[in-house]
Amino acid sequence: MRLQPASAVDLVLEEADIFDWDADGRVFDTIIFSAWLHHVPHDRFDEFWSLVEGLLAPGGVVVFDFLDATVPSPGKVEVADEPSGGYTFHAPSDGVSIRDLDGHRWRVVHVLWAPDELRARLLGRGWEVAVLGPGLLSNMRWAAAHR
Numbered sequence: 829m830r831l832q833p834a835s836a837v838d839l840v841l842e843e844a845d846i847f848d849w850d851a852d853g854r855v856f857d858t859i860i861f862s863a864w865l866h867h868v869p870h871d872r873f874d875e876f877w878s879l880v881e882g883l884l885a886p887g888g889v890v891v892f893d894f895l896d897a898t899v900p901s902p903g904k905v906e907v908a909d910e911p912s913g914g915y916t917f918h919a920p921s922d923g924v925s926i927r928d929l930d931g932h933r934w935r936v937v938h939v940l941w942a943p944d945e946l947r948a949r950l951l952g953r954g955w956e957v958a959v960l961g962p963g964l965l966s967n968m969r970w971a972a973a974h975r
């Protein structure tokens with residue numbers, strides 16, 4: 829197989845809210861998202877995967893990572909009274925975690941998926957999912973999905 833030089837690949841960077849993004853009818857052979865699925869709230873999961881389905885070309889594959897609910901999270905369990913100076917995340921649980929950055933504190937959508945539960949949920953939507961192996965953090969897993 830001969831790889832195309834990078835200059836021959838038509839790369840386009842677009843910044844958008846994925847839930848509002850107009851792909852202008854384009855579909856893609858490969859869709860990759862990383863450190864993202866855990867920010868999709870439970871009640872938008874189906875909406876998100878409908879979007880992905882509409883963006884994937886026939887025979888395409890989706891590669892993504894997710895936070896494995898069966899593995900302890902690396903975040904701190906206790907929530908300090910005051911926001912920390914650097915970056916810290918506390919009380920990671922299914923649904924929300926608390927993040928501190930430079931003295932500011934906010935809540936972040938933080939969804940955990942047991943691999944079997946995620947696989948079954950996506951199977952119910954017509955996806956076959958293979959959990960591939962460890963991801964960036966100790967509780968992250970890579971996965972690949974196709975229809």
Ligand SMILES: C[S@@+](CC[C@H](N)C(=O)[O-])C[C@H]1O[C@@H](n2cnc3c(N)ncnc32)[C@H](O)[C@@H]1O
Nearest residue numbers: 843844845846847848849861862863864865867
């Ligand atoms: C944890 S970061 C991961 C960034 C990158 N994928 C990486 O691995 O470094 C999550 C990213 O999702 C982006 N994000 C949050 N809500 C989004 C939305 N509705 N549409 C598109 N991006 C969004 C945030 O701006 C942030 O850059």
